[in-house]
Amino acid sequence: MAGSIQAPVTSVDEGRVALEPIQLVAPDGTPTTEARYRRDHPPETLAWLYELMAVTRALDTEFVNLQRQGELALFASCRGQEAAQIGSAACLRKTDWLFPQYREIGAFLLRGITPAQMGAVWRGRWHGGLGFTDKCVAPISIPIGTHGLHAVGAAMAAQRLGEDSVTVAYLGDGATSEGDAHEALNLASVYNAPCVFFVQNNQWAISVPVSRQQAGPSIAHRAIGYGMPGIRVDGNDVLACYAVMAEAADRARRGGGPTLIEAVTYRLGPHTTSDDPTRYRSQDEVDRWAALDPIPRYRTYLQSVDVWTERLEHRVETRAARLCAELRDATINTPDMDVGELFDTVYADITPDLQAQRDQLMAELAKEA
Ligand SMILES: Cc1ncc(C[n+]2csc(CCOP(=O)(O)OP(=O)(O)O)c2C)c(N)n1
Ligand SMILES: [Mg+2]
Known part of the structure; x- marks a missing residue:
């Protein structure tokens, strides 16, 4: 009986999901005209974001080297996704729980998970992943999509305990095709859970392009059906990722419920070290995205606002070298437990x-x- 159908609890203005991703810094490093979000962070914050992105890149490269030298069986590089990971995690509180997929080295670094702890995971030591929870980070999730449900469960627990913490589920574009991801999104919206779904749309799920994951206008547009805000953001723009996550986390913290963020980015490396991406994607495509690399873009922006200095670069290089040495040493020399x-x-x-x-x-x- 049509008359008995109730109006939805949440109503979302369909026009709110714009196809054009939010961007605060253009690929050439100049500020955009986007006025809704702030980019005027204190210089220390701006420099900190740069340091984290650059150190993530260095650690990621060292991980690949270790795998190529036979010290690791496998590694999944996050090269190209540093802005998405750092921006989204940097604006959160340390007590907000992160539920990663497996590629989130940037978020791990930011949370203070040590290179040795990250290395133990990829080395396949039985205790790989222990210690993550001390930093409010769940162990990595290889089964695609399952951790979205864990994130919602944790968010609902926080809700019932009267805490104002937020949980973040890091999903891939491929993960959004899993039934678990749908269940998580639906559950979160129905229970108004303080959970943010941060989808790194890196254009590929192994060899399957994102065009085979959804037939709608974008992944973010699915939010309309769930009755939650959806937003597309330039995933290669660290300040934009910071801004949209800050907004979504704040809304969730104030009881405003979940948000679906789609960060549009690119996996510059292979799916894992076992993959040969030349079999399914063109060099032209890789070159186009390499030109949008988040790190040089942000460095150019920092130069224009007088935050980048030789000293900063030196500090970054020193820290990167120290952490890479720690990773190498711990991976090779830690005795088995x-x-x-x-x-x-x-x-x-x-x-x-x-x-x-x-x-x-x-x-x-x-x-x-
Ligand atoms: C439930 C499940 N099905 C299949 C796989 C095999 N698998 C590993 S990674 C992957 C692709 C995931 O793509 P996406 O979510 O876009 O993340 P990305 O690797 O691009 O970061 C698949 C299908 C798996 N690990 N778990
Ligand atoms: Mg993907």
Whole structure:
């Protein structure tokens, strides 16, 4: 009966989702005319964002080197996505929970997760991911899309505990095609959860282009159907990513519910070190996006506002070199942890089944020794 259908709790003006991404700094490093958001942060903040992006790039490169030298089986580079990751995480509080996919090295660095801790994940040590939660960062999620639901659950928990923290789910463009992502978005909007969905649309899900992920105008436009604000942002513009995330987090914190942000960016490297992207994308396309590299763009902007100095560059290079050395040393030289702990840390008291498995593994390892 049509008359009994209730109006939606939230109404979103469909015109709010603009196709043109929000941009505060143009690719040539000049400020745009966008006036809704601020770009006039204190010089220390502007310099800090640059430092984080540049150090992320350096660490990412060192990770790839370590993999190529046979020290890691696999690595997923975030080259090209530094602005999206740093901008989106830098405006949050340290108590806001991040739920990453697997490519968010920039966000990890920003949260103070050490290179050794990041390296342990990609080295495949059994304790890889431990220590992340101390920084309000969930362990990386290889099963695509599942962590969106965890982010919503954590947001709902914060809501019930009366905390004003926000959770952020980092999803890829490919992840938005997963049923879990739909469930997470729907649940968040129905429960008005303080959760921001930050989709890094890096144009590819392995070899599948974003055009095969959705038939609508954009990923952000799906927000209309969920009854939440959706916004497209230039994912290669760190100040724009900072601004739209700050706005969305503030809204969520004040009880205004979730937001779907689509950061339009590009994965400059292969999907992982096991991938050969020349089999599915053209060099022309890569070159076009390389010209939009977020780091030189932001450096040009900082030069124009007199924040970039030789001293800053030197500080960045020194820190990058130190952290890369830490990563290399920890990855290669950290002794393997006692594998027995894998069983001991599941429950407060080990169950008989686990004890039997532990004994069996230890006996087999003893035979090999
Ligand atoms: C549930 C699930 N299905 C398939 C895969 C295999 N897989 C790994 S990465 C990936 C693509 C993800 O693309 P996107 O979400 O765009 O993230 P990106 O890798 O581009 O950062 C797929 C399909 C997986 N890990 N989990
Ligand atoms: Mg992708």
